[in-house]
Amino acid sequence: MEELKFIRPTKEYEEQAYEYIKEFNDYNSNINGVGGLKHYIGDYDGWLKKLEEDRTRTTIGDEVPAETFFLIRENDNKLLGIINIRLALNDRLLQSGGHIGYGIRPTERKKGYASYQLYCALEFCKEMGLENVLITCNKDNIGSAKTIQNSCGVLENEIIDPTNGKILQRYWVNVDKALEKGIEKYNNKLNIKY
Numbered sequence: 042m043e044e045l046k047f048i049r050p051t052k053e054y055e056e057q058a059y060e061y062i063k064e065f066n067d068y069n070s071n072i073n074g075v076g077g078l079k080h081y082i083g084d085y086d087g088w089l090k091k092l093e094e095d096r097t098r099t100t101i102g103d104e105v106p107a108e109t110f111f112l113i114r115e116n117d118n119k120l121l122g123i124i125n126i127r128l129a130l131n132d133r134l135l136q137s138g139g140h141i142g143y144g145i146r147p148t149e150r151k152k153g154y155a156s157y158q159l160y161c162a163l164e165f166c167k168e169m170g171l172e173n174v175l176i177t178c179n180k181d182n183i184g185s186a187k188t189i190q191n192s193c194g195v196l197e198n199e200i201i202d203p204t205n206g207k208i209l210q211r212y213w214v215n216v217d218k219a220l221e222k223g224i225e226k227y228n229n230k231l232n233i234k235y
């Protein structure tokens with residue numbers, strides 16, 4: 042796999058971030074794990090400020106402490122994916138949202154990027170002291186289910202997704218176990234630059 046980097050969003054990627062959202066819309070794809078970016082079209086600075094608020098939040102209420110990262114391909118500096126990590130669960134997240142939401146832009150799918158991006162996120166989770174993380178996906182979202190299974194996700198149960206009425210799978214990922222597998226797979230080459 043090419044060189045990839047996993048970074049916090051910066052001003053440099055403003056234009057690309059909006060192109061990313063546009064591509065999802067053009068392909069009529071679900072937008073997931075963008076840390077609210079789709080609600081900040083035209084206000085990138087406001088979005089960066091919101092991310093800072095997410096990052097520095099200390100309370101667990103309707104909103105919880107959270108971080109958002111970009112996956113960037115080094116050779117063309119392209120934004121490939123965005124992932125949002127909730128560092129604590131409230132009742133809603135425990136039931137259906139989980140700790141992590143993510144996406145890969147439609148034109149760059151099925152190249153292993155989601156699996157790599159999730160490993161980077163799990164590395165961050167480990168640093169933040171999370172031992173087990175909950176990741177959920179709709180049962181018919183095969184690409185996402187496989188991404189979670191690639192990280193040794195263990196299916197706890199299936200429930201009705203309160204957001205769309207579909208079957209939702211709830212997986213628990215043991216962070217250490219997943220990272221052990223990831224380190225072997227990626228040759229200890231996760232390129233994480235928080």
Ligand SMILES: CC(C)(COP(=O)(O)OP(=O)(O)OC[C@H]1O[C@@H](n2cnc3c(N)ncnc32)[C@H](O)[C@@H]1OP(=O)(O)O)[C@@H](O)C(=O)NCCC(=O)NCCS
Nearest residue numbers: 073143144145150151152153154155156178183184185187
């Ligand atoms: C789900 C998503 C993140 C997968 O991204 P991706 O970069 O294509 O995933 P990967 O390339 O890492 O693929 C992981 C596995 O799923 C498989 N896969 C990916 N998309 C697939 C699809 N549409 N159908 C069947 N299998 C698929 C891959 O072949 C790979 O299998 P393998 O590990 O056995 O080889 C991407 O489709 C996406 O952004 N979807 C919209 C947002 C979304 O649904 N996010 C998840 C919310 S729970």
